Amino acid sequence: MPTPPHILSGSRLPVAALALVLTLAVAGLGTAVAEGPAAPPAAGSSATLPRVASVGLCADHYVLALADPGQIASLSREAVGPLSPQRDRAAAYPLNRGSAEDLLMSGAEVVVMRSWGAAATAAMAERFGMRVVRLGDGDRLADLPANLRLVGDAIGRADAGEAMAQAAERLIAAVPPQRPGDPVAAYLGPAGGTAGPGTFVDDVLVAAGLGNLTGELGRPGWGHIDLETMVLTPPDLFVLSFFDTTRPSLTVALARHSVFRDLAVDMPVLTVPGAYWPCTSPHLVDAVAHLAGELDEAGFPAATP
Numbered sequence: 436m437p438t439p440p441h442i443l444s445g446s447r448l449p450v451a452a453l454a455l456v457l458t459l460a461v462a463g464l465g466t467a468v469a470e471g472p473a474a475p476p477a478a479g480s481s482a483t484l485p486r487v488a489s490v491g492l493c494a495d496h497y498v499l500a501l502a503d504p505g506q507i508a509s510l511s512r513e514a515v516g517p518l519s520p521q522r523d524r525a526a527a528y529p530l531n532r533g534s535a536e537d538l539l540m541s542g543a544e545v546v547v548m549r550s551w552g553a554a555a556t557a558a559m560a561e562r563f564g565m566r567v568v569r570l571g572d573g574d575r576l577a578d579l580p581a582n583l584r585l586v587g588d589a590i591g592r593a594d595a596g597e598a599m600a601q602a603a604e605r606l607i608a609a610v611p612p613q614r615p616g617d618p619v620a621a622y623l624g625p626a627g628g629t630a631g632p633g634t635f636v637d638d639v640l641v642a643a644g645l646g647n648l649t650g651e652l653g654r655p656g657w658g659h660i661d662l663e664t665m666v667l668t669p670p671d672l673f674v675l676s677f678f679d680t681t682r683p684s685l686t687v688a689l690a691r692h693s694v695f696r697d698l699a700v701d702m703p704v705l706t707v708p709g710a711y712w713p714c715t716s717p718h719l720v721d722a723v724a725h726l727a728g729e730l731d732e733a734g735f736p737a738a739t740p
Contacts, residue, residue: 484591485566488543490533490553492518493570496716497586498547499525501595509541520710520718535559545589549714570715576638578715579603599717606720610642618735619646620705621660621670624677629660635715639707640674643726644735672702672733674726677709705729 488509489498495514498507499521507528514525531537535556538546546560550572557567568589570582580600587596620640622629630636631649633656640647648670649660706729711722 485544486542487545487547487590488531488538488541489514490531490538490546490548490556492516493549493714493716494547495519495525496714496718497570497582498590500599500717501583501587501592502590503592506590508543509537518710518713520708520721535563538565539563547586547589574634574715576603576635576642576715576719577607578635579717579719580607582715583717603717603720606642606723610638612641617644617646618671618730619648619651620672620674621648621665622674622676623660624675627659627661628657629654630657631655635712635719639712639719639722639726642723644730645674645726670702672735673704674707675704676707676712678706703733703735705733 482505484503484506486508487498487502487506489495489511491511492513495510496519498510499514509529509531510525511533512530513519514528514530515522519525529541531541533553533556538556538560543565545566545568546557547568547570548557550569557569560567566589568586571578571585573581580603583596583600583603584593585596587593587599622636622640629649631647631652631654637647637650648665648668649658652660652664652668654660705726707722707726711718711725
């Protein structure tokens with residue numbers, strides 16, 4: 436999809452602005468996160484919509500973003516965990532353990548789940564007349580629009596799904612290719628995990644105006660990078676994530692590592708909340724906007740074409 440010339444004429448800020456627009460759409464088309472926990476409304480406009488349940492964290496993200504509040508029958512227990520950006524709102528709904536019995540008791544007519552796993556649960560749910568919708572198994576930011584349309588259509592919220600899908604497509608189209616002048620980031624998780632080209636993490640880094648050290652080292656996909664490698668090929672900054680949702684011992688281990696401390700002395704360390712990108716979910720746009728904002732606060736000059 437070609438990049439509109441007027442987007443490229445400035446900096447990465449228009450991309451962050453588009454991400455913010457889509458972020459607001461995620462909140463506005465469902466129930467705004469800022470509203471906090473609230474009891475599900477009585478059946479009204481949602482009475483004609485199918486009752487929907489989600490199995491697993493990624494499915495929770497889509498259902499909370501797209502479903503009418505009154506049609507949500509059940510969410511997974513992960514919906515109230517640390518990797519759920521809408522956990523306060525999710526607490527108002529029944530939670531399931533991913534079993535067919537829980538789904539049947541919830542009264543769900545449509546069940547949304549990941550593309551893999553839970554085969555026995557899916558088969559039993561279908562046996563009892565529930566429609567099972569599996570999210571696409573893509574691992575890229577570009578896979579987001581198709582999933583938004585898939586879930587929106589399945590739960591009777593096609594207009595909402597289409598609006599959010601089109602907003603996501605505008606964001607994706609506005610992302611320029613990585614350029615030589617972009618600052619290079621080393622992405623790290625608590626155990627040294629990293630992500631190269633072919634992952635949504637890499638897509639988010641590029642969308643925010645960053646190069647990816649892992650990609651420059653020729654390491655696509657998910658993997659690990661040791662600190663010694665970063666000494667030999669130092670990045671311009673670190674991007675850390677999931678340190679807010681992991682065991683403190685892992686966080687402390689990296690923070691106390693002498694190599695990391697030496698590198699971090701003269702290098703900005705940016706963070707992305709883990710809840711924004713545990714999977715290819717609507718909240719990837721939050722990660723783009725958040726990271727672009729942190730770059731600006733860190734004083735990096737806007738990238739130019």
